[in-house]
Amino acid sequence: MSTEQLLASLRQCVGQAHVMTAAADIEPYVQDWRGRYRGEVLAVVSPASTQEVSAVVRACAAAGVKVLPQGGHTGLVGGATPVNAQRAEGSAPVIVSLRRMNRVREIDTVGNTLIADAGCILENLQQVAADHGRLYGVTFGAQGSCQIGGNVSTNAGGTGVLKYGNTREQVLGLEVVLPDGRIWEGLRTLRKDNAGYALKHLFIGAEGTLGIVTGVALRLHPRPAVSAAAWLSFDSVEDALAALVALQGQAGERITAYELLNRAQLQTVVAHYDDVRIPTDPDAPYAVLLELSDTYARADLNGLLEDVLSGLAEAGRLRDAAIAANEAQRAAFWFIRHGISEANRAAGMGLSTDVAVPIKVLPAFIDKATRAVLARWPELSIILVAHMGDGNVHFIPRFSFEDWARIRHLPDIADTVRAVVHDEAVALGGTFSAEHGVGYVLKGELERLRPPLELELMRRLRQAIDPAASMNPGKLL
Incomplete structure (x- = not known):
């Protein structure tokens, strides 16, 4: 089947308006949102139902053309982008965008x-x-x-x-x-x-x-009936971990979020957003956004916070704290946290990592990874944001745009920096990918860091379900 025959078949499946081939139309689909990865495709197809998806996949299979499923395209490892698809996997794929399936x-x-x-x-x-x-x-x-x-x-x-x-x-x-x-x-x-x-x-x-x-x-x-948020400052990751343990002992499952950020990360957000102010001491080495929630409307969560935080302060574990007095203050706390991605993108070339380690070794990982990276690249700044309650750390070595322009030609420099961080995590019983996935960017790390038997089982599974390797070419395995 020729390309034109396939395109005609796809138009029959989903309608003329929902098969895009013009460069201007497909541009948002072939490049990731940070502008780091891109590739070529034959077309972008947008089915409106499961039956239309099935018809599109059948048409592509009959033509021997690979399929790249795409959702919101917000990933960080090139998993939904046609990175080097032609060179790595043969002919360019067809993107199947699920954007019209929103019921x-x-x-x-x-x-x-x-x-x-x-x-x-x-x-x-x-x-x-x-x-x-x-x-x-x-x-x-x-x-x-x-x-x-x-x-x-x-x-x-x-x-x-x-x-x-x-x-x-x-x-x-x-x-x-x-x-x-x-x-x-x-x-x-x-x-x-x-x-x-x-x-x-x-x-x-x-x-x-x-x-x-x-x-x-x-x-x-x-749905929770009440919630409470607090912004905490700490002198060390060890203190932040001790506070989490104390909170778990008294607040238990009421803890909804416990997000750790370092000073460099907070400074990056403040520099990007003119109206952002850090609720506590902005010079503290670390801060935590804490949120509690309960379905019992009369639960005194602010009182619970005051009791726990007072004890931490008396023990010398807490540097400063601010409890949100209303919903507007709570939203302001969360704006800082959710503003990180945009602020980081504007501030420099961040080589984001997505590791997870056992919670008890979080302080050791952050210390070891920081030392290991700065020993080789002292010009880097280390940006840190962690879902501390589940051991997931986004440890982000960041080059200035000027430094990155100077060294970006070096072979595999980004992979080398990430590998240093990944090695420290794995040595402590962790993983190199906690929530971002493997995608295109981390395929080599999967091969390097996972046991051969695991890789064999993954390949056998993929071969059994997709023997033609037609789905999402060049990704994961």
């Missing part, structure tokens, strides 16, 4: 479940849940543009993992178009189902390499 199919407030198309924006699903007195527990900075299918395919985490868990823990069932175009209808909302292998888990975190997630059945939670 909430069902919400059940008795069973606390929601079924939605994979192209639904995360923030929209959160609002639908809230409108029904419920909460969807996964939240992070890109929630206004990322899609739930992409969240599933990357097993997205975010700031609520400590209380609610990551995306894998929210998924009850999936609908998936397989590489041959068949549809696996697994949209069950059961909490218990031990009838054989749990197939949904094959596709969660698979980054679109085993099929295209088209529908998702999700767990919902009771």
Whole structure:
């Protein structure tokens, strides 16, 4: 089948207006949002239903053309971008964008479940849940543009993992178009189902390499009736960890978020946003955004915070603290946290890492990784933001734009810097990818840092489901 014949077939599947080939039209789809990775594609196709996705995949399979599933395109490792697709994997792929599949199919407030198309924006699903007195527990900075299918395919985490868990823990069932175009209808909302292998888990975190997630059945939670937020300052990571342990002993599952940021990260946000002010001592080495929530409307969360924080201050573990007096102050705290990505993008060339280590060794990891990086590249600044309650650290060595322009020609400089950080994490029992995935950027690290048997099992699994290696070419494996 020629390219023109394939394009004609795709137009029959989804309609003329929903097959784009003009350079200006496809530009947003072929380059990642930070402008670091891009590649070539034959077309961008936007189906409106699972049946149309199936038809598109069948047409591409018949033509021997690979398929690149794409959600909100907010990732950081090139997982949804056609990076070097032609050179690495043969002919350019067809992007299948799920943006038109944005329907909430069902919400059940008795069973606390929601079924939605994979192209639904995360923030929209959160609002639908809230409108029904419920909460969807996964939240992070890109929630206004990322899609739930992409969240599933990357097993997205975010700031609520400590209380609610990551995306894998929210998924009850999936609908998936397989590489041959068949549809696996697994949209069950059961909490218990031990009838054989749990197939949904094959596709969660698979980054679109085993099929295209088209529908998702999700767990919902009771919507909190009260919440409390505090901004804490610490002299060390050890003190911040001690505070977390103390809070867990008294607040337990009321802890919704515990986000650690270092001074360099805070200074970056303040420099980018004119109206941002740090709520406590801006010169403190570390700060934590803490949030508590409870479904009991009369719960005195501010009183609980005051009790715990007073004890920490008396023990010399707490440098300073500010408790949000109202919703506007709470929102201002969260604006600092969620403003990080845009501020970092404007400030320099950050080589973001996404490691996780056992929580008890977080201080050791941050110290060892900082020393290891600065010993080789003393001109770097270290930007740090961590989901401290689950051990996930975004450790970001950052070059100034001037320094990066001077050294960017060096072979594999970015990979080398990241590898130094990854080695420190793995040596402490951690992983090089906690929530961002592997994508294109970290394929070499997967090969380098995971045991040969794990890699063999992954390859055998992919071969069994996608023997033609037609899905998301050049990614993961």
